[in-house]
Structures are given as structure tokens and as C-alpha cells.
Amino acid sequence: MFTGIIAAVGTIAAIQPRGGDIRLRIATGNLDLSDVRLGDSIAVSGVCLTVIELPGDGCWVDVSHETLERTILSEAKSGTSVNLEKALTPTTRLGGHLVSGHVDGIGAVSQWRPDGRSWRLRIQAPDTLARYIAEKGSICVDGVSLTVNRVAGAAFELNIVPHTLTATTLADFKIGRRVNLEVDLIARYLERLLLGDRAAQIAGGLTEALLREHGFWK
Numbered sequence: 001m002f003t004g005i006i007a008a009v010g011t012i013a014a015i016q017p018r019g020g021d022i023r024l025r026i027a028t029g030n031l032d033l034s035d036v037r038l039g040d041s042i043a044v045s046g047v048c049l050t051v052i053e054l055p056g057d058g059c060w061v062d063v064s065h066e067t068l069e070r071t072i073l074s075e076a077k078s079g080t081s082v083n084l085e086k087a088l089t090p091t092t093r094l095g096g097h098l099v100s101g102h103v104d105g106i107g108a109v110s111q112w113r114p115d116g117r118s119w120r121l122r123i124q125a126p127d128t129l130a131r132y133i134a135e136k137g138s139i140c141v142d143g144v145s146l147t148v149n150r151v152a153g154a155a156f157e158l159n160i161v162p163h164t165l166t167a168t169t170l171a172d173f174k175i176g177r178r179v180n181l182e183v184d185l186i187a188r189y190l191e192r193l194l195l196g197d198r199a200a201q202i203a204g205g206l207t208e209a210l211l212r213e214h215g216f217w218k
Contacts, residue, residue: 002043004096004138004145006083006168007031010044012076013058021065024049024076027058031084041101043085045169046143046180047071048101071103072142072178081169083143096145097138100185105129107141109177110155119165121158121173125181130154132183132191140182144168 008031016023026044033054036042040051042059047067053060068074088094107129111122123141125133133139133156137148144164150157165171173179 001088002048002085002099002101002143003088003092003094004085004099004140004143006085006144008084009167009169010058010082010084012078012080012082015076015078018062021068022063022073022076023052023060024063024073025055025058025060026082026084028084031086033059036086041087043083043087043099043101043143045072045082046099046101046140046182047073047103048087067103070106071180072106075178081172083168085143097140098185099140099143099145099182101143102182103180104132104183104188105181107179107181109173109175109179111157112173112175115159117162119160119170121160121170123156123158123179123181125154125156127154129181129183132187134184134187137187138184140180142169142179144170 008029010026010028010031012024013027014025036051036054036059038051038054041048042051042061044061049061049063051059052062063073105126105128107123107125109121110124111120113120130153133148133151135148135151139146139148139156146158148156149159160170
């Protein structure tokens with residue numbers, strides 16, 4: 001588990017194809033690895049990966065075929081900047097929100113404009129994720145915990161403060177950039193709980209009929 005509070009920005013130092021998947025070497029920059037051990041989890045731009053080697057100036061991680069299909073790590077290139085966060089501990093301050101590092105879908109930046117000292121970011125999410133995104137709710141974008149300001153269909157807006165711009169890769173965003181999205185995990189579990197015993201029989205997710213049945217839609 002993670003918090004979505006980025007600890008450092010690193011870079012992809014090397015990519016090794018491994019028979020359908022890849023192995024990445026991450027140069028972790030200012031991230032303190034003194035307490036990291038083999039087998040520990042680290043979030044790389046919002047993707048939970050397992051540390052398999054610690055060469056001293058970073059770490060190696062494996063990226064499975066499943067992860068490549070579901071995240072923007074399939075577009076990784078040597079030199080690409082990535083947001084980094086170590087797994088939280090029982091004493092970690094939960095400054096963001098609970099993040100699993102399991103990406104739900106890929107969105108795209110559709111607007112990126114200044115607003116005072118902050119920036120307004122608009123992201124178009126996949127239609128299948130729209131039901132999980134709520135105004136003033138939490139969402140994780142490339143590993144960064146952010147608050148949703150507005151929602152319009154499957155599009156949502158965020159306010160990015162100066163500190164977040166300097167401490168993450170968000171300053172590199174441009175129109176059209178694809179991003180990893182993780183919705184609030186409470187919304188995901190709530191959907192399954194509402195299905196009750198029918199969860200084993202229903203292939204899809206939350207529907208208008210189900211919401212009406214439980215009093216969430218009139």
C-alpha cells in the first residue's frame with residue numbers, strides 16, 4: 001500500500017526485454033533505499049512493482065505482461081522520468097489517500113493551463129472508470145494522490161499546486177500525454193459489496209438498476 005505522496009523523481013536507466021515482459025533498472029535519485037530489501041514493493045508512476053535487485057544506485061524490477069497491457073510502462077524508454085514512492089509502514093503519515101498501486105486504466109491529458117500559481121489539469125478517463133470518479137473525491141494520477149475538482153462524464157479536473165509540480169513528473173505533462181489512473185479503492189470494493197451474493201454470477205459491474213435497488217438513484 002502507498003499514500004500517493006511522491007518521495008522522489010527517478011529515471012528509467014535501462015530496459016531489458018524478457019520473453020514477452022521486461023525488466024527495468026530504476027535510477028532512484030534522492031529516494032532513500034537504506035531500509036529497502038529484496039522483495040519490497042515500490043510504486044513507479046503509480047504501479048506497484050517488486051524490488052528484485054539493489055545495485056546500490058537504484059533498483060531492478062520486473063514488469064509482467066499483464067502490467068504492460070494495463071499501464072503506460074509499456075511506453076517506457078530509457079531516460080523517462082518516473083514518480084517514486086516506497087510502500088507505507090504503520091507509522092507513515094497518510095497525507096494522501098490509500099493507494100494500492102494497481103492501475104485501473106489509462107487516461108489522457110486533455111487540458112493543461114495556468115491558474116494563478118497553480119495549474120488546472122483535465123484528464124479524459126476511460127468510460128468504464130467514470131462511475132468511480134466523484135467531485136472532491138480522491139484519484140491517483142501516475143502515482144500522485146490528487147483531489148477531483150470537477151467531473152463531466154468521464155472527464156475530470158484537478159488543481160496542481162506549485163509544490164506538486166516541482167516534486168513530481170506532472171510538470172512534464174502535455175496535451176495528449178497518457179497517464180496511469182487508480183480510482184479510490186473504497187469505490188471499487190463498494191461496487192462489489194452492493195452486488196452481494198450475485199457478485200459470482202454478474203460479469204459486469206455497477207449498473208443503474210442496481211443503484212436504484214439500493215436507494216442510490218431515484
